[in-house]
Amino acid sequence: MPAMDEAFWANIDAHIVAQRQDGQDKPPAAPLQAAPAIAVVSDAAPLRRVASDWTGVLDTLTAAKSAAQQQEARLREQAAEQDALLQELRRSQQEVRAFEVLLREVQVQADAKAGELRARAEAQIGKVQAEAAAKLQAMEARVQAAERRAEAAEGWLVRIEQASRDLVPGERRAAA
Numbered sequence: 001m002p003a004m005d006e007a008f009w010a011n012i013d014a015h016i017v018a019q020r021q022d023g024q025d026k027p028p029a030a031p032l033q034a035a036p037a038i039a040v041v042s043d044a045a046p047l048r049r050v051a052s053d054w055t056g057v058l059d060t061l062t063a064a065k066s067a068a069q070q071q072e073a074r075l076r077e078q079a080a081e082q083d084a085l086l087q088e089l090r091r092s093q094q095e096v097r098a099f100e101v102l103l104r105e106v107q108v109q110a111d112a113k114a115g116e117l118r119a120r121a122e123a124q125i126g127k128v129q130a131e132a133a134a135k136l137q138a139m140e141a142r143v144q145a146a147e148r149r150a151e152a153a154e155g156w157l158v159r160i161e162q163a164s165r166d167l168v169p170g171e172r173r174a175a176a
Helices: 002-019 044-167 170-175
Strands: none
Touching: 002 044
């Protein structure tokens, strides 16, 4: 972290020096000392150096305040964007929940309709099978009745044939 702090202050110092309007000499880009040296006020030159150090500190503070304000503005913009995105996400989640509820309702309705159609189809199949069984039974009854009539007719034919043989004179009987 100390390297980052030094880089921050060096960056701010460079920014201040670049924005100075009075054209003062630009100090070297070395990092500031942790504790400033105390100057002796015996000559005019050191007094000027002390004043310029304080001006540099004020310039540094002003630049730091400006940078902090810019950072705060950027953070506010990001927070506003994130808030808008969060609201959009919440709306999307509500829509998804609503669609899930709708989907469940549609599935329940579809299942009920499928069950109803299945029951109707099974009832229709049962009805058709019952009709087919009734028709088959009626046909079998007709067949049995027809077979009984045929047997009765055969019996009658055998009797008629026997009676006709009995009516034929004796000689022809032997030939027949």
